[in-house]
Amino acid sequence: MKFGIQTLDDYDLRGKTVLCRVDINQPVDKTTGQLKDTTRIRACVPTVRELAQSGAKVVLLAHQGSDIEYKNYYTTEPHAQVLRELSGLKIGFIDDVCGPAARATIRDLKEGEVLLLDNMRFLAEEQTLFEMKLQLTQAQQAETLLVRKLAPLADLYVCDAFAAAHRDQPSLCGFEQVLPSAMGRLFEQEFSVISELMESPTKPCTFILGGAKISDAFLMMESVLEKGVADHVLTGGLVANILLASQNVAIGLGSMDFILESNYGEYIEKAGVIYSRFADKIVLPEDVAFEQDDQREEAFVNAIPAEAAVVDIGSRAFQTYTDLIHASQTVFVNGPMGVFEQAASEAGTRAVWTALGETKAYTVLGGGDSITAAKKYDVMDKMGYVCTGGGALIRFLSGEELPVVRALRHAAQTF
Structure with a gap:
């Protein structure tokens, strides 16, 4: 445990179904469907690879596009191909988030396999309007459709999305209310580097x-x-x-x-x-x-x-x-x-x-x-170090406890 949060070292991953939230949001050329940058995808590869090589059944949750305007949304399918190339792993993709097709595919995963779900922000629950206007508590986020449908299929939730840690949304803060949870290697690294920058x-x-x-x-x-x-x-x-x-x-x-x-x-x-x-x-x-x-x-x-x-x-x-x-x-x-x-x-x-x-x-x-x-x-x-986070990094440096950090600490105390 570090910073009051469980890490991957605290769990035996073999045979476990792991929901892993990553931030692989990248600029997309919509005319070609190609990603313009892969920095964030590269950064999360060590966590994904460690989970798969430890024998976990890995389900990746991610978003694509700013929710300032819904037209920015895009499928995460191109990201799956980049992940395959960078990780050398067998990574599947399904154009579903938490519907029957996604759940059936998750149940069929074998040890070491990885599945990337489609854009989390296709769900209204994941949008900033939903977050800011309704202001659900993290306990209430556990009652959203996404968490209710996917949590029963999983043994562990891992958040590796430090860049989105300032968001208080179900895919980021809801699963920690009902599942044992840990931070991924990228999250752990970014948290450590920025903490040291602030403290000494x-x-x-x-x-x-x-x-x-x-x-x-x-x-x-x-x-x-x-x-x-x-x-x-x-x-x-x-x-x-x-x-x-x-x-x-x-x-x-x-x-x-x-x-x-x-x-x-x-x-x-x-x-x-x-x-x-x-x-x-x-x-x-x-x-x-x-x-x-x-x-x-x-x-x-x-x-x-x-x-x-x-x-x-x-x-x-x-x-x-x-x-x-x-x-x-x-x-x-x-x-x-x-x-x-x-x-x-x-x-x-x-x-x-x-x-x-x-x-x-x-x-x-x-x-x-x-x-x-x-x-x-x-x-x-x-x-010396390149952080993937923008808004999360700034809020962390301002001294604010990030919503995802709060949720992960809650899970560490609860499970």
Whole structure:
């Protein structure tokens, strides 16, 4: 047991039917049905392989697509093929979640066989609207259709979906109420790495926060500064723009319009409060980049053109950031410095990620855009640790007990 949660080491798996929740949600090219990335699938392979090679009958539960809009949903069938290729295991797929066909196939599994069910979010119970509006307790989640249909077929539930651990949904938190449960190897590894980062990082410790997920960034920023985890917080992307605006910097009408149109205006005041408390540790860019006549232009933050839209940090800023990264012993990064997908606005992200690849510090990379940037600039294999989680990682770093962690600890005490 670790962190009050059972691990795979606590169970004899041979002959057991194991429901294993993984997070293999990846971008899909719907015109070809091919996955655009396989990072998360690769990460869960060790757990799936260990379960199968230990003689378990393995049933994989997964989702595909953000439930912000139902049109994002897609079958998990392409994932089964990638899992076969990466694991070398016999992995079946069925286009059913918990209906008669799925249950019959589960009953027929042999030791060492693996079955991937279709997208969990095809069930309304797994959608955020269901989660947020009805706000079922975890005990009530055990009464949902999914849990009632699948739990009687299983001996053990394993959650390896750390990236989805901030979700309070039946496939993630319901089974722990009625079955012995454990965390998988990926979950265990991510929990361990991030716990160590929060509890005893080697100093100096630098956090790099960028991108456009504002609520998550400021939640994490305040937490790591409050707890003394971070010695410096380097800012980029929309995070930096909002902090600059909070200090009465005229960031350009293009930038301000975007902030207000995206309903982020309320964060300007919140950012000002955080900055007033931790100004000695929060590093704002001294210069920024914007596009003019399809060309990259740079200006000091006190001289941004009135109509500009800031798209990147400037060259002076990323040199400062590079120096701080090289002087650090631990670096955590979540979110790019600008619109790195475009040539005119990628220089800041490229420079910072290059520094991450060069530094002798222990580097922890989190979030989808951060991983995409690491691949683009060919530094993935130079990172100390790459986390699969985005929202879960940020909420963990903010000090919140994640719903899945709470459910797994409940199971450890109950069974």
